[in-house]
Amino acid sequence: MSENASIYAEAGVDTAAGDVAVELMKSAIARTHGPQVLGGVGGFAGLFDATALTKYRRPLLATSTDGVGTKVAIAQAIDKHDTIGQDLVGMVVDDIIVVGAAPLFMTDYIACGRLVPERIADIVRGIALACEATGTALVGGETAEHPGLLGPDDYDIAGAATGVVEAADILGADRVRAGDVVLALASSGLHSNGYSLVRHIVSGAGFAYTDHAADFGTSWGEALLEPTRLYTSPLLRLLTALPGAVHSLSHVTGGGIAANLARVLPVGTWVDVDRSTWSPAPVFRVLADLGGLDLTSTEGTWNLGIGFLAVVSADQADAAIAALAAEGIDTWQVGVVSDSALPAGEYEQGAKGVDGGAVRLIGAYADASTGNTTNPGAN
Numbered sequence: 001m002s003e004n005a006s007i008y009a010e011a012g013v014d015t016a017a018g019d020v021a022v023e024l025m026k027s028a029i030a031r032t033h034g035p036q037v038l039g040g041v042g043g044f045a046g047l048f049d050a051t052a053l054t055k056y057r058r059p060l061l062a063t064s065t066d067g068v069g070t071k072v073a074i075a076q077a078i079d080k081h082d083t084i085g086q087d088l089v090g091m092v093v094d095d096i097i098v099v100g101a102a103p104l105f106m107t108d109y110i111a112c113g114r115l116v117p118e119r120i121a122d123i124v125r126g127i128a129l130a131c132e133a134t135g136t137a138l139v140g141g142e143t144a145e146h147p148g149l150l151g152p153d154d155y156d157i158a159g160a161a162t163g164v165v166e167a168a169d170i171l172g173a174d175r176v177r178a179g180d181v182v183l184a185l186a187s188s189g190l191h192s193n194g195y196s197l198v199r200h201i202v203s204g205a206g207f208a209y210t211d212h213a214a215d216f217g218t219s220w221g222e223a224l225l226e227p228t229r230l231y232t233s234p235l236l237r238l239l240t241a242l243p244g245a246v247h248s249l250s251h252v253t254g255g256g257i258a259a260n261l262a263r264v265l266p267v268g269t270w271v272d273v274d275r276s277t278w279s280p281a282p283v284f285r286v287l288a289d290l291g292g293l294d295l296t297s298t299e300g301t302w303n304l305g306i307g308f309l310a311v312v313s314a315d316q317a318d319a320a321i322a323a324l325a326a327e328g329i330d331t332w333q334v335g336v337v338s339d340s341a342l343p344a345g346e347y348e349q350g351a352k353g354v355d356g357g358a359v360r361l362i363g364a365y366a367d368a369s370t371g372n373t374t375n376p377g378a379n
Contacts, residue, residue, distance in 0.1 A: 012147025017115040021143065024121035028128035032138040037105075046139025048105050058167035062101035065160040066091040068192040070199060071225070076153055077209040078221035081119050084157065085126025087192045090228030091253065092159045093134050094308075097232045098249045098264070100171040100239060101163035103134055108141040108159040113150030115143060123157060134232040136161060169239075173266040173356055175247035178339040181317040182261065182271055186330040187307030189226035189283050193254050194301040198224060201291035215286045223283065231308050234327035238310075241323055245316035250309040256300045258348035258359040261309050265357025270342050271335040272362045278332060279366040280304045299361060311337065 008015060026041050038047035053059045068087040075084045085108075093103045108127050110120060120143055131138045150156075190198065202209070202220060209221030216223035231251075239246055248264040257273060265271065280295060284304050288295050295304065310331075312320050317333060324331040337357075347358035 012114070013145045014115055017117050018120075018143060018145070020117040021115065021120040021124075024117055025124040025128070028125040029138050032128050032131040032136065034137065037137050037139055043140070046105065046107065046137075048137065048139055053164060056164065056166050059164050060101075060167050060170065062096045062099050062163045062165055063160065064092050064095035065158065066095065067156065067158040070195040071192050072156055073199060074195070074209055074221050074224050076155070078219065078225075080221065080225060081122040082126050083225055083227040085123050085128070086130040086227040086230070088127055088157055088159050089130035089134060089136070090230050091192050092161045093131075093136055093163075094228075094231050094251050095253075096161055096163040097235050098171065098251050099165055100169050100246075100249075101165035102236055103136040103161055103163040103232060105137040105139045106131055106159055106161040107139060108157065110141070110143045110155055110157050111146055111150065112143065112155035113146060114152040115145045119155075123155075127159070130230060133230055135236075136232075171246060171248050173248055173264050176264070176266050176269065176311050176337055176357075177247070177313075178269065178337055179314055180247055180311050180337040181314050181333055182273070182335040182337065183310045183312060183317060183320060183324075183331050184278065184306040184334045185231065185308040185310065185324060186229075187252070187281075187303045187305055188229035189281060190224065191228040191253070191303055191307060193303065194298070195224075197291075197298070197301050198287060201287050201293075205290050213286075215282060226283070229307050229329075231329075234324060234329060235308070235310075237327070238320060238323050242316055242319055245312050245320060246310055247313065248311040250311075252303045252306050252308060255351050256302065257304065257306055257309070258361055259300065259351035262348050262356050262359040263351055263354040264309075264311065265337065265359070267355055267357065269337050269339045270347060270358040270360075271337055272343075272360060273335045274363050275361050275365045276363045277334050277366070278305055279368045282368070285368065295365060296361070306334075309334075 029041050036049040075081050096103055128138050207220050210219055213220045213223050250260045250264045252260050284302055288298055321331045342358055345360055347360045349358045
């Protein structure tokens with residue numbers, strides 16, 4: 001170690017540890033690179049050959065940036081870091097598919113209190129594996145050590161991705177028509193939203209994340225770190241298999257089912273989402289019971305078993321359900337788009353500043369013991 005590096009290490013920043021982390025993650029990153037990626041790991045900038053965009057008549061770039069919220073606190077609590085990267089890709093890349101865009105490349109950012117090479121490599125390998133699964137090149141990233149600002153075992157992660165869509169093929173509210181069917185795509189669990197409430201409930205009940213959770217057959221931490229399901233590749237295949245059938249897509253993240261669906265509906269339309277069409281997975285029921293909450297009170301926080309919503313033409317709904325089932329994603333109808341007079345009642349409108357449609361959830365959830373045909377949260 002040079003004298004300058006030694007001085008910096010005394011201040012809490014270990015550049016040599018960063019080099020070790022890069023060596024540990026290089027092969028996983030390289031597997032996300034196709035011929036479009038120029039150069040290797042460690043450059044000042046990632047290079048991506050955009051020649052393929054010339055096949056588009058009017059290519060539009062789509063971009064998204066996000067993190068995974070306080071789910072990282074649970075990963076840190078049980079020292080398990082190999083799945084949080086998939087959560088990041090799910091949050092970032094799956095936002096791009098909402099407009100119908102295919103992902104091109106992604107970058108990541110990790111801030112940590114102390115750079116532990118194996119821990120950082122686990123995180124980035126998880127990102128790379130999910131990038132590989134979604135057809136996204138991981139072209140760069142940054143790991144910043146922040147001693148004194150973050151605790152030694154603390155970190156946070158974020159990422160940004162870019163994709164491309166033909167202008168004529170953009171999905172969105174302008175394609176939606178009255179009579180379209182709303183399909184729900186099952187989540188794998190909590191995904192990466194609502195973890196501040198989750199942590200509040202678990203800590204309030206006096207449990208540690210290393211404690212055994214009898215309802216799940218594993219520790220609380222392991223159960224709550226169930227990775228976010230990745231929807232991009234199955235949805236891209238659906239768009240190819242049924243051209244024109246899908247009119248809009250919604251990623252059910254912060255704000256819950258109603259608020260996110262309303263964002264992709266046109267003004268003057270509304271949907272009543274029928275709770276009786278599914279039974280929320282055990283993780284939602286157990287947490288709600290533990291916190292003394294009714295499931296309906298968590299609808300603006302958790303996805304409750306629905307990770308994505310697809311608004312499709314009625315005559316293609318069955319085909320879309322079958323195609324997604326073949327991908328291993330339970331899918332079912334939860335509502336129909338209407339443009340008649342809005343019924344009396346409380347609807348979600350205007351979430352995230354979007355002037356869109358109106359959505360509410362109606363009825364009661366199917367009882368988990370009734371053998372309901374859907375099983376949201378199953379992998």
